[in-house]
Every structure is written in structure tokens, then in C-alpha cells.
Amino acid sequence: MKNKIAIIILFIIFIILLILINNHYTKKETTVFKEENLFIKEKYYIAKNLNKYKAYASMFPETKIKDVIAIINTNANKTAYKDVKKADLTKGILILVNKYHYLEKDYIPSSLTYLNEEYAYKDKQILEEVNEAFKEMYQDALKDNIKFYITSAYRSYSYQKSLYSKYLLTYGEEYTNTISAYPGYSEHQTGLAIDILSENVKMRDFKNTKAFAWLKENSYKYGFILRYPENKTYLTGYAFEPWHYRYVGKQVALQIKDENITFDEYYAYYLDN
Numbered sequence: 001m002k003n004k005i006a007i008i009i010l011f012i013i014f015i016i017l018l019i020l021i022n023n024h025y026t027k028k029e030t031t032v033f034k035e036e037n038l039f040i041k042e043k044y045y046i047a048k049n050l051n052k053y054k055a056y057a058s059m060f061p062e063t064k065i066k067d068v069i070a071i072i073n074t075n076a077n078k079t080a081y082k083d084v085k086k087a088d089l090t091k092g093i094l095i096l097v098n099k100y101h102y103l104e105k106d107y108i109p110s111s112l113t114y115l116n117e118e119y120a121y122k123d124k125q126i127l128e129e130v131n132e133a134f135k136e137m138y139q140d141a142l143k144d145n146i147k148f149y150i151t152s153a154y155r156s157y158s159y160q161k162s163l164y165s166k167y168l169l170t171y172g173e174e175y176t177n178t179i180s181a182y183p184g185y186s187e188h189q190t191g192l193a194i195d196i197l198s199e200n201v202k203m204r205d206f207k208n209t210k211a212f213a214w215l216k217e218n219s220y221k222y223g224f225i226l227r228y229p230e231n232k233t234y235l236t237g238y239a240f241e242p243w244h245y246r247y248v249g250k251q252v253a254l255q256i257k258d259e260n261i262t263f264d265e266y267y268a269y270y271l272d273n
């Protein structure tokens, strides 16, 4: 009997609360609140971006809410190389360089070291920490009868400039921008990015190799991520690059793999929020 009374009292309190809540918001406010909730409940929601999410979603109502969040968080709705910021050097190995974050002409990473020619093209340099991580990965891959080597590592501003100009002449601006970075905007200038291929395999065929399958499965264990994955061009601004790996350290590489996000999304939510 006591229980029954308690349940009835609780029920009445619940009804009163419901009436209070409903009266608190006008109909219009309730609609807005519901719309905002669509964004707020998403995992990578960033409060300061709410108005931008709303504006983008009303402009592109077909876009999934999850994608709206990712696009706004990563600036992917902005024009590449136009609405830009200087890369934050204090982030260390988690520095973000992309089409909206650039490095100065004279930026040269400290502690560059030459890569061993056993596993890299001649005269290639990389950050010491990345070299150590790669060496470990290379040796473990060998144990599985997998062999690959580094074709490109640190690239200076001027080297990137000549590379970009070369592509521009061959392919024109639109296509060049999906495969090569404007000088100052290349991750290779950080000394944290490497291009990996296996012998006698062209870049476009690397995705079909055992070496790529091995890297896809294992590279995170050594602190590397596939930086420009398939189907993420709308966020990274780059076509799928099975050869391009970015060093972020073991912990972050694991998290990025587990959450299945790009480094741009990781940075926006965890480091710049």
C-alpha cells in the first residue's frame, strides 16, 4: 500500500514537471531546442561552432549531421589556401599542417636526421623520433616477409615549391591540388610525414600490395596513421594516398584508428577545442 502511494506521488510530480518544462519554452523555442539537440548529441560537437553547423545544415539539408560536424570542425567548407592560419608549432609532433594551416617559408624542423639507405631513397631526412619509429616498423614488417621503403620524407619549402610547380605544368591547378600541397602547406615540411612504397610498384598500385595491407593493419602500433584515407577527401582535401603516413606517436595513432577519424578531425576536437 505504501509503495502504491509513493508511486502515485512520484507520477504526479513527474506530470507537474512535464507541465512546467512545456510552459517554460514557447513552441518556437522548443523547435529550435530540438534542432540544436541534433548537433549537441553528436560525439564531436564543439559548442563554439553551433551557429556554423546550423547555417551549413540549412544550406545543405541533404548532408548527414555527423558530416556537417566534421566539415565545420575541420574548415573543409572554406576555400583552401584562402582562409588560413599559421600552424601552431607548440603542438610538437601533433602539429597540424593542411590546406588551412601553414608553415613559414623558413620553418625547418629541429633534430632532422638522414634516413638509412637500407630503407629510404638517398639523402632523405626525417625527425629523429620518426626515424626510430620507422626503423622498428620496418624490422617487424621484415619478420612478416614484408618489405617497403621511404621514397619521400622531409621536404623543404623550396623543394615543395618546385614539386608543386612541376605538377601544375603537367596536370593543371584543379587536379594538382588533390595530389600535391601548395608550398608551406605540405605536411612533409614538418619532418613528420613519409611516403612509403614497395619495390617496383607504382604509387597508384600500392593500395593493392601486401605491404599496404600490412601497414593498414599495423602502422598505428608504431605511431603512424594513414593520413589521407579513402572516402575522406571531403575533409582532408586530398585524394586517397595509400603511401602517405604521418607520425603522431603511438597513443594518438591508436585513438585515431579506434575512432576512425582523420587527423584533421582529431586535432579540431581534442587539441583545438
Ligand SMILES: [Zn+2]
Binding pocket: 152, 188, 193, 194, 195, 243, 244, 245
Ligand atoms: Zn606524402
